[in-house]
Amino acid sequence: MRVGHGYDVHRFIEGRPLILGGVEIPHDRGLEAHSDGDAVIHAICDALLGAAALGDIGTYYPDTDDKFSDIDSRILLRDVCRKLAELNFSIANIDATIVAQAPKMLPHINKMKTTLSEDMQISTTDINIKATTTERMGFIGNEEGLAVHAVCLIKPTSS
Ligand code: MG
Numbered sequence: 001m002r003v004g005h006g007y008d009v010h011r012f013i014e015g016r017p018l019i020l021g022g023v024e025i026p027h028d029r030g031l032e033a034h035s036d037g038d039a040v041i042h043a044i045c046d047a048l049l050g051a052a053a054l055g056d057i058g059t060y061y062p063d064t065d066d067k068f069s070d071i072d073s074r075i076l077l078r079d080v081c082r083k084l085a086e087l088n089f090s091i092a093n094i095d096a097t098i099v100a101q102a103p104k105m106l107p108h109i110n111k112m113k114t115t116l117s118e119d120m121q122i123s124t125t126d127i128n129i130k131a132t133t134t135e136r137m138g139f140i141g142n143e144e145g146l147a148v149h150a151v152c153l154i155k156p157t158s159s
Helices: 039-051 073-086 106-120
Strands: 002-013 018-020 023-025 089-099 127-132 145-156
Touching: 002 039, 023 106, 039 073, 039 089, 039 106, 039 145, 073 089, 073 106, 089 106, 106 127
Parallel strands: 089 127
Antiparallel strands: 002 145, 018 023, 089 145
């Protein structure tokens, strides 16, 4: 078994949809990014790449490359999963924490889990997503942006 950790932060800006865990969440602002800004998927990608000692998301999908402009992060997640499969790694489980003052994430967590389970080809029972606030402290508390932490375990694929 190998463990991996990922962390991502994005700033809220007006005029973009808020997409987290592959799900569009009703909110007055979205996340500033070269891609669609899906910090949940970015943190999970970094956790998976970290567990496989494959560097980080910026290594493969640089924000200087127009090819990845506004890209659906689900495409990146599926590509990361392909990289792990090529090395004969399977995902054992994922645990992610969204740190945001607003909006409320709970109504969307199940859909995120279903969406991510399709992209990672694992059971929803192997995915946990939770959310917390910072009790109105700091940049997250005053709703400038949000952060996501993710950890994963990967294991050799049994043949
Ligand atoms: Mg990111």
